[in-house]
Amino acid sequence: MNAIFQQIVTPALIVGGVGLLFGIILAYSAKTFAVKIDERITRVKAVLPGVNCGACGQTGCESFAEAAVAGRVKPDGCPVGGAAVGAKVAAILGLEVTNTAAFVARVACGGLNGCSSQKFAYEGMRSCTAAAALHNGPKACPFGCLGFGDCVSACPFQAIVIVDGVAKIFEENCKACEKCVVTCPKKLISMVPKEKNFLVNCKSTQRGPVVKKNCDVGCIGCGKCVKACPQQAITVANNLARIDPQLCINCGDCVAVCPTNSIVDVTAPVVLRRRA
């Protein structure tokens, strides 16, 4: 009887006791050291797209949810979800939605194959960054789109394709995450308000004659658009016209006067002009 007690009950008591002790400690510590997680964070996270693209400036959707609940970012700060998600987040947080204009990425280069000349035949890596490192790339214009598609692979939403050697953005797919803006070695892509239709399709700050030699559709800084614009929305600096999206009223007078067709209506179909 005593032996059975020794062999079975004591070990069971020891292991059971140790287990019970740890159980009590864990239960106690779970209560004392509990971290309160704001349940709004979980709810905000649920309505976010959940692609963790980082376009909002946070590290991911979870950090955005935390920041939104803490009031560090606006509820409609998610560029991917846009206004729809913004409204849902604002509803969870009990806030008013402040209407911010939708932005879209646009490429400022019209130098399609045949419009712009090449200074050498490039045979290297099919990457804009690599090509740009070699004498500014094969394009005669040092500002032109190289067309190897670094932005295409950077885009998480398949919104970019290369058409005739220049990146083209499908604006209905663009979520304004700015991944392409960062990737482009020529800094050709910028975020502009979606409802403005007119774009200076060039980034060259070279003087007019040089631009003319390199490309058929480059901005030569002639200033005709500046005079034509009824809103004084256009300025020319460094031989390059710039439209202020805040002042632009979408009238299109600038397109009509531009001698090189470097100001374009983004809603119009692309016209390919062959170099003579």
Next chain:
Amino acid sequence: MIATMIHQVVVTILTAILVENLVLSKFLGMCPFLGVTQKTSTAAGMGVAVTFVVVVTAGLAWILNVTLLVPNKMEYLQTMTYILIIAALVQFVETVVRKFIPPLYKALGIYLPLITTNCAVLGVPLLNTAKNYDLGMSLVYSFGAGAGFTLALILFSGVRERMDRADIPATLKGIPSALFAATLVSMSFFGFQGLFAQ
């Protein structure tokens, strides 16, 4: 006196790291060795987490062994009670770290639950008991073992990062080549056998 102690500590740590490397000589903890070594950063994170847990577990296990198991002649319960300690301790550490050191929790977060089922953590207290170490030496040996584990993981992750980019036959890509590499890395550690006279 102090000189011999320091000598003993240094030899024990080096033995644990090189001669009796947990992963490469004792073949404990093979799962994280192959599982989290795709990137050096995750390998280092796992290594640090394991080292921390191993040291604390070894201390608790020693106390429990000496006060409870040995006096009752129940050494055969060591494996069971040690597992109990590990499971409870990992849970406890997770709760405490989450409350007081959130950045550390974010860094270690995914590795802590993995450690519960890591046989290296169980192996070290059992080795300590088998070697009849006192409390101080147990802690020293556990720290060495954890450091050895970290070293093995970081070394191997370096090898794997290189292999990912290497042009190897398609059949050997991934796990097969990783197993080959593990064998070679392990063989290289056998060169440390007999480094210190036992």
